[in-house]
Amino acid sequence: MDQVIQIKVTDRDKKVQTLDVPTDMGLNMMEVCKSYELPVEGTCGGMALCASCHMYVLSDHDLPEASEDEENMLDQAFFVKSNSRLGCQIKIRENLDGLEVELAPVSPENS
Amino acid sequence: MISTDILIIGAGPVGLFTVFEAGLLKLKCHLVDSLGQPGGQLTEIYPKKPIYDIPGYPSVLAGDLTDRLMEQIAPFKPGFTLGERAEKLEQLEDKTFKVTTNKGTELCAPVIAIAGGLGSFEPRKPPIDNIDAFEDKGVDYIIKDPEKYRNKRVLVAGGGDSALDWSIILADIAEQVTLIHRRTSFRGALDSVEKVMELAHNGKINLITEAQAIGLKGNGVLQEILIEQDGKENYYFPVDHFIPLFGLAPKLGPIGDWGLEIDNNAIKVDTFDYSTNIPGIYAIGDINTYPGKLKLILCGFHEGTLMVQSAFKYIYPDQKLSFKYTTVAGVNGF
Numbered sequence: 001m002d003q004v005i006q007i008k009v010t011d012r013d014k015k016v017q018t019l020d021v022p023t024d025m026g027l028n029m030m031e032v033c034k035s036y037e038l039p040v041e042g043t044c045g046g047m048a049l050c051a052s053c054h055m056y057v058l059s060d061h062d063l064p065e066a067s068e069d070e071e072n073m074l075d076q077a078f079f080v081k082s083n084s085r086l087g088c089q090i091k092i093r094e095n096l097d098g099l100e101v102e103l104a105p106v107s108p109e110n111s
Numbered sequence: 112m113i114s115t116d117i118l119i120i121g122a123g124p125v126g127l128f129t130v131f132e133a134g135l136l137k138l139k140c141h142l143v144d145s146l147g148q149p150g151g152q153l154t155e156i157y158p159k160k161p162i163y164d165i166p167g168y169p170s171v172l173a174g175d176l177t178d179r180l181m182e183q184i185a186p187f188k189p190g191f192t193l194g195e196r197a198e199k200l201e202q203l204e205d206k207t208f209k210v211t212t213n214k215g216t217e218l219c220a221p222v223i224a225i226a227g228g229l230g231s232f233e234p235r236k237p238p239i240d241n242i243d244a245f246e247d248k249g250v251d252y253i254i255k256d257p258e259k260y261r262n263k264r265v266l267v268a269g270g271g272d273s274a275l276d277w278s279i280i281l282a283d284i285a286e287q288v289t290l291i292h293r294r295t296s297f298r299g300a301l302d303s304v305e306k307v308m309e310l311a312h313n314g315k316i317n318l319i320t321e322a323q324a325i326g327l328k329g330n331g332v333l334q335e336i337l338i339e340q341d342g343k344e345n346y347y348f349p350v351d352h353f354i355p356l357f358g359l360a361p362k363l364g365p366i367g368d369w370g371l372e373i374d375n376n377a378i379k380v381d382t383f384d385y386s387t388n389i390p391g392i393y394a395i396g397d398i399n400t401y402p403g404k405l406k407l408i409l410c411g412f413h414e415g416t417l418m419v420q421s422a423f424k425y426i427y428p429d430q431k432l433s434f435k436y437t438t439v440a441g442v443n444g445f
Contacts, residue, residue, distance in 0.1 A: 044152075050156065050360070071294070075270040075357075078238045080293055
């Protein structure tokens with residue numbers, strides 16, 4: 001593992017964890033959360049087709065803008081805010097060192 | 112009442128292919144699925160996406176794979192109960208299982224194969240506290256008969272095709288149609304978007320964008336909806352009906368209450384034959400779990416294939432089962 005960055009994730013109980021994340025494995029934030037057994041479903045496997053990896057970006061990192069597909073999928077999510085993203089569309093790169101995200105709440109109706 | 116050898120719950124790829132493997136053993140199958148069409152996630156979530164890990168197909172569209180599977184199992188004449196969700200499980204005196212759907216259809220079989228994927232697809236409900244109290248009292252997640260809304264004031268929520276299409280249809284029927292959406296742009300088919308914009312321009316559809324419904328109020332029946340809109344104070348909007356259309360999401364649903372061992376929303380199985388803790392009930396595909404489980408269509412095919420061998424011995428404990436290769440014996444349907 002050449003490069004490891006650190007990412008802070010706030011879970012739904014507001015507990016903050018700092019995760020060590022390799023940058024050379026082509027991971028995205030949904031996969032990172034799942035590998036640390038954080039409660040992220042990732043139902044569709046990362047195709048921006050289910051919104052079950054909805055999270056808020058808390059830090060002001062420079063992320064590529066959400067694609068139309070991602071925005072469309074966020075339309076089907078709830079608790080959407082201006083900093084809402086789908087974790088599966090956030091590709092891990094070196095410039096994301098120090099990224100801070102918070103898992104969006106899941107509707108009790110749908111869980 | 113429908114009787115069969117193996118009742119397969121879930122008509123996704125794994126459920127479909129299991130019909131083939133069961134058919135080779137002369138076991139008949141009947142499939143039940145909450146969706147209106149076979150294919151499960153493949154047709155519901157990603158019909159136009161290519162799949163690259165089906166042996167022999169360098170690339171195949173999910174929708175095409177479903178069509179191919181339907182073609183492959185056709186000789187075995189499977190039965191289908193589509194658009195109905197398996198709800199209740201009973202075991203009769205002779206050990207036969209009886210499953211009743213949410214529409215009252217009764218399905219009987221000595222063996223059940225749960226190939227339910229991620230669960231049954233159900234409408235996503237907005238997280239509004241008291242929404243349950245208004246279901247069927249003004250709140251509908253599915254439109255069955257548009258005539259229900261004749262001369263009523265309707266608020267449709269969502270930004271996709273179903274929200275757009277129903278707003279267009281209801282514009283001619285309802286007294287007032289309001290479409291509420293969190294953004295100013297819509298993701299539906301261009302035709303539908305243009306039509307909605309035109310209807311909005313002509314005052315036939317009332318468009319509220321950058322907004323969402325956050326509360327419901329009424330006296331036994333729905334009367335007002337609390338709306339949160341960018342740049343405005345929250346306000347109440349009078350309506351007779353609220354139709355949130357936010358797509359479908361899978362839910363384990365009633366299967367979770369059938370006495371099966373569940374681990375993290377999946378059914379525990381023995382990898383020897385994918386049997387569950389209830390003799391005669393198997394679980395295959397994405398819905399099962401065991402050490403080393405991978406949620407792949409490929410693995411589900413394997414699981415279904417081994418499972419029907421065990422099912423045969425369960426149904427006919429005294430009969431000998433000889434395994435025949437299709438290359439040698441061909442595919443002889445029923």
